[in-house]
Amino acid sequence: MEGSCPLVLTFAMMPSAADKAIGDEQATPHDPRYCLEKAAEMLRRADQATQEEDRQTFRALAEQWQRLAKVAERPQI
Secondary structure, eight states: OTTOOHHHHHHHTSOOGGGSEETTEEOOTTSHHHHHHHHHHHHHHHHHOSSHHHHHHHHHHHHHHHHHHHHHHSOOO
16 A cells, blocks of 8 residues: 555545444454454445545455454464
8 A cells, every 4th residue: 555645545444333232242353253344445435535545454454454354263272
């Protein structure tokens, strides 16, 4: 994401529906559902982006959130 627009990265980190409660539970970055919602949000933003560089940045962020979801699904020891 080198060379990415700082505004895009700032926008990507803004609170979203994933940052609110999921059902009756508080969503956290340690919850795979949170990570998957953030990944979906990044893909939606990629679809809405007007610049190719921004689309690539949002897709890369989505991939990172998907990886985090896999980590969050692992049993904690």
